[in-house]
Amino acid sequence: MAAAGVSAVSLGVGAAGPAAADSAGAPGVLGGQSVLPGDPRYQTLSQGFNQRWSSRPAYIRLAGSDADAVAALKTALDKGLRPTIRGGGHCYEGFVDNDRGVILDLSTLRGVRAARDKFGAPTYCVEGGATNWDVYTSLFRTYGVTLPAGSCYSVGAGGHVSGGGYGLLSRRDGLTVDHLVQVDVVTVRGGTVELTTAHRDDPATSPESDLFWAHTGGGGGNFGVVLRYHFARLPKPPPRVWLSSVAWSWADLLKHPEDFRRLVENFGSFFAQHSGPKETVYRGLFAILKLTHRTNGNVVLLSQWDEDDPSPLEEFLAAMEAGLTSRAVVQSYAAGGVLLPYPDKRRQMPWFQATMTLNPSGANQRGKYKSAYQRRRFTPTHIDAFWEWLTKTVPGMDLTQTLVQIDSYGCRINEHKPAEAAIPQRDSVMKLQYQTYWTDPAQDAAHLAYLSGLYQAVYKATNGIPEIDTDTDGAYVNYPDVDLGTADQKHPAYQRLYYKQNYARLRKAKKTWDEKNVFHHAQSVTLPS
Incomplete structure (x- = not known):
């Protein structure tokens, strides 16, 4: 045995x-x-x-x-x-x-099936090479449940889950790791390569307890090779959802700069008010505001609402337009890789078909990304920087695929305490992803410099980064950014911004399970000194 x-x-x-x-x-x-x-x-x-x-x-x-x-x-x-x-x-x-x-x-290990954990309890098992689309299709069609994970169909579960993945159902159902009960991991401990199972219910003082916990937001590539994730009590998806996609023309916003400010204020204020752990009315609403560069043509608001009565969705959309001179229209072309090709501002459809509609991974291009958690409404400094940089033109640069994507967050996510899982950001109301895409390697330096300038301007009040426990709360480990420091530096910012107070326990798990630092990269969890 x-x-x-x-x-x-x-x-x-x-x-x-x-x-x-x-x-x-x-x-x-x-x-x-x-x-x-x-x-x-x-x-x-x-x-x-x-x-x-x-x-x-x-x-x-x-x-x-x-x-x-x-x-x-x-x-x-x-x-x-x-x-x-x-x-x-x-x-x-x-x-x-x-x-x-x-x-x-691990891409050939992509099974999704009913299983048992090491204590004999029923689970849903997802192999480390499965993609989000493998997960959604198998869980839904075979078992009628789903995992509240991301929308990009080709993202692998192996890294997505271990970083605390989230998606359009997370406000109502929590993060992926909030349903995780066991990981099966190939580890290197004491000079031995072996397959270790670590469970949520392992004794709190056991090394396996730390190993399991480390995979609830500690990031991929840090502790071993995750062959399987086991989930319990997965939620049923809503039978139908409403999808909405509306846009504001940059041509109008440039004529009425105050409308841009008001739109961002409206979005931030709404989710600051409706994202707490006790929120009931808007728990089933997930919205994404895509603040594109002016050369893209329009700013887009995508929304998913999970109940049959569309009235709360309509009230939300009305709140977004409150005080604006510019009027929203049906989205007519892509922003940030997404286009809903419908002639109406909102449409009800089966949840699975809606998930298919919102599952782009985008074209294979060159890209750079940054992130931030937002705990409160946006400040004037934040909004001024969005405006300044998204209206800035740079000779010779194509910025049509450059944007700040603001996702709603919170609700069920915020029911958990910061140390309960390795991912510690449990009172944020929005999550931001800064993105820029291009194809010509000669444009690398220009795009990296642009996104860095935008990011530092937004967080000027906190030394150019989304400092923890302020209006912001650090950055998301699944959107890694080496500008936040690397493991070979002394006191790099990423350790604090990704993990906050949980970093000490992650280092303890690293010492126990990977004392030779077999699994490492530029922003990996480092061994205690």
């Missing part, structure tokens, strides 16, 4: 690994494949979604089973090769790229 929390599938470092003898592309004895340079899949599997990043690994290992994942990691360590783990490949920075090392690719 395996020890509690540890699978019998384990190989001590130093033993021969069965995956080591695989030839390029040949199935391994444990079901996996090694993809070497020269294989037609190599270039694709060496590069993730963001075209800014590519690498030349020694090989990519497509894990085929539990035993294969254990053996593949052990083989990499025996060869002295650094491993990185990739699921969907959507990391915003280059954390899953790996020159001369090994990329452990």
